[in-house]
Amino acid sequence: MIMQQKFHKGDWVRVNKDLGSCMKHFQSDCEAIVIGSYADQYGGEDYHSLTLFIKDGGQVSWYGADQITLIEPNRLDMLEQWETEKAAEIKEESDLDWIFAHGQEVIHEGYGASIAALAACFGLTNLWGSHGEGVTWLSNAMGTMNIAAPYLISGDKDGWLENCQRLANEARSKE
DSSP states (O other): OOOOOOOOTTOEEEEOSOOOGGGTTSOOSOEEEEEEEHHHHHOSSOOSEEEEEETTTEEEEEEEGGGEEEEESOOHHHHHHHHHHHHHHHHHHTOHHHHHHTHHHHHHHOOHHHHHHHHHHTTOOOTTTTTTOHHHHHHHHHHHHHHHHHHHHHTOHHHHHHHHHHHHHHHHHHO
């Protein structure tokens, strides 16, 4: 039996408060826009698993169709606005001058864009690794922040960049 698709790209939805114990690490009780079902994005017949763009968050997969409620269909205009706002936030939080001016905040909040920018300074350009694993991202992010923390606390951007150059040179010499 072919399942009917309940939600479509651009649908403005509300994510339930209770997502169940298996998804308690996912953001809940928030607004989102549907990006598409698994079937929309990759083919097949899985119309239940959805990628959402979370307001003030970003793109996240896989919410179940039973975990969201339609607010209003076809709000691609809202998706575009949210994506533009998120892109501006990422641009700001990945700027090294901003990162070192907000060092304590970056340490405590762990902004993904800031961590990625810091890692790129010593040549780590994909925190997710070759298989896109969350545990790999977490390990790389924690390692980056452990190295960066003293520089962030002191606001020493120049010292950070010198250290990164040294780390990059050491890595090249081991190849």
